[in-house]
Amino acid sequence: MKTIDIIALVLVIIGAINWGLIGLFNFNLVDTLFGAMSLVSRIIYILVGISGLWSIRMIAKVSED
Numbered sequence: 001m002k003t004i005d006i007i008a009l010v011l012v013i014i015g016a017i018n019w020g021l022i023g024l025f026n027f028n029l030v031d032t033l034f035g036a037m038s039l040v041s042r043i044i045y046i047l048v049g050i051s052g053l054w055s056i057r058m059i060a061k062v063s064e065d
Helices: 003-025 029-034 039-064
Strands: none
Touching: 003 029, 003 039, 029 039
């Protein structure tokens, strides 16, 4: 697994945990740690979104093999 794949997977996991916390407890960990829609929060959300798209590519790559 390439380094970029591992980074993408970690960010997708962070995003999934954050969404789980939002759904279960109405608690947004990213906003709590970095401020609601602060620059850092927005960058994290963008990176998680890009990682989700990268993960689609990883799934397509695995299904080819």
